[in-house]
Amino acid sequence: MDLAVTSVIGSAGADRVAQLMASGGLFVDYGLASLRLHARSPSLADALHAVYRHFPLQAAAAGAWADIDLSVVPHGRRRLSGQAPEVRLASDGRLIFDPFPADHGLPLVEWGCNWMVAQRMNHVLLLHAGAVERDGTALLLPALPGSGKSTLTAALALSGWRLLSDEFGALDPASFSLQPVLKPVGLKNASIDVIRTRFAGAELGPSFPKTHKGTVAHLAPPAAAVARRHEGARPGAIVLPRWQAGVATRFERLGAHEAFSALAFNSFNYAVLGETGFRAVLRVVRECPAWRLVYSDLDDALATLGRLWQDLPGMQRAAPAQD
């Protein structure tokens, strides 16, 4: 490796992060993709220090490779006193996205990076799903709107499951393995407090109010997940989560065609992958049983998934490769 790794971001401190971003760039390796980030922003450095705390502190050495280049650049001038400064995201000499408040650098970078991954990494099938691994097998949580997928993914990541990604089920069709795209988990509004309250060890970054999605905050990926972000995992089961206030937990088996729809028609690049994508999704739904999980009690949901994982090997032995 040609990038000197001296410490993790958490112990190196925000000043070091700021220093790297302002000079040659901060380098971040997510597993599937890598980022070079340029910025002059103490608040962004603070936020990165919080949510990337277990990632190695790496300078983007000249001549080293990064899949994605992002720069946070100041936007406009303060025309009127009191007008909040804004920033924009640039990549490869082009501006992308509208301006964000200057102190909302982290959500801007996170969304920008997600967008870039979705645009570029078409050598794998990018499902829109959370993905976690336990006992060598991965659980896919397709991200339908209002599902509460991120909250559940965060909870699983803090309950003994290894986080692969909260946004991308990145399936390599050749190896049939989900590749980590390990980024801070984006939580919204009430979910932030749910996670903060329920998990004493949850390492949350700052909250950013008044984004288009409401208030967002990010959960730092745990150290063990960071260490293993180059380890894929074979998908074992699909669970479509739905949080609904006051409801008793329901765990219902889904047909293969429902699972197919939930994956294929909810993917970043299914259309681009053509027949390869079709066959990959077909294989997933034929080899992985699927359920819908409707819940209001997070602990009960976690327990249900824990039981599923215990029962899963037995299920697979009993009924292999069904369609």
Place this chain on the structure above:
Amino acid sequence: MSFKRPPSLFWLDALRNPALAAGWGLPEWSQAIRLGRRLRLLGRLAEALAAAGQMQAVPAQPQRLLRAEMQSSRARTAALVWALDRAGAALTGAPYPLVLLKGAAYIGQPGLPFGRGRLSADVDILVPQAHIDDAQARLTSAGWQGVQLDGHDDRYYREWSHEVPPMRHPSHPIELDLHHTIVPPVSRNPVDAALLLQRLQPSQWPAWQVLHPVDQVLHSAAHLFFDSDLRERVRDLADLDGLLRHFGRDPDFWQALPQRARQLGLQQPLALAVHFCVGWFGTPMPANTFATIHRAGPGLLHRAWLLPLLAGQLTPSPLDGLPSPAQNLGAHLVMARYQVWRLPLRMLIPHVQHKWQARKARMAPGTD
């Protein structure tokens, strides 16, 4: 002086000679991929490497991105071919020729190596002006709908430009642009479309024809050099280089090219095209043809300010610099149009919006 290609475009040589990439380290690959992507030449680079058997030798990190880009451009090309299939079916039996222009024409001529790896969002087709309303009507009845424009823009298209407003179909991510000539009729050098229609050639699809090779070159040159906005249109130059290399294998081509340019009144754009193709791509051509074309182009004084101006516009801005405000518009436009197809609508990251201004910028042909 303005003959010299900008150093940042060193990688263009690999388009015609992929083996040259074998000498590149990661910094060169990074430059080629980032700039190639921005200039919409990355897919073509990837296809050239693959066709030459050079892909396996590419280092793993850039190789992933090249393969990913091939996936994108092949999917985009397949969508374009399918849209042409359906539009062709809608126009079956029309008693007038249906002509593919530009990218669609290159894809429609499988012998053209550079037709592979394109990322188009539009299909440009030409029908005789007298029949354009009929063509529109047939397409409309098959589900193609004209993009809504206000009165001013609609009139711009119909009277001033050479197109009718673009047409879209709910099943296709491709926009259909119907033309009745190849340069705006109100331009100083109107081209008589009837002359073009006399020399059509077959494409690989029975429903569609293409312009004569010489006319394809002249159209490409006019499309680029009559435009007020040449910013970063290196891809168009690369197309011209590809056309000249491919059709230039026939010696009659070089005879015919300057003659036809004179006949159509397109000598100036041809001279400019040849200047940049030879300078930046090393396009081979007979010396006397080059001289003839050069003489018929802009005069010495004109050339002295025009060429550096054009070279400045064509030269890409730095990868790690800040783009000019006008460049953002183009970026939003390409990304916004492309991503509507790529990302499910409800997942579009916010703040990337279609801007009405971007739509207006599109009306000055500059994005393909």
Place this chain on the structure above:
Amino acid sequence: MLLVRAASLAVEPLGESWVFFSPLSGETHLINDTSAAMLECLDASRPTAADSVYLEIAGLTGSTPAEVARMCSGYWSSLVEAGAVRVMLAQPPIPSEPA
């Protein structure tokens, strides 16, 4: 009406229904048994008359061909638009003449 199945069309069973992928259109569709049967009765290289399809499905299901025709005839255009089926014209198209 003479019909041909699109070349390389992939039709796969999926639980209690079916799914197809058309390399021609790039589209993926979940379909029911009826549509799957209609596709199964077609061939990629040999045109088949729609009436033969109805007859064959009638034989499998115990309906009459007329009932099958009523049920199925409306689906062909969707299958064509989705890139699963191609229609062969009864006569060759009129060649384009120069303007």
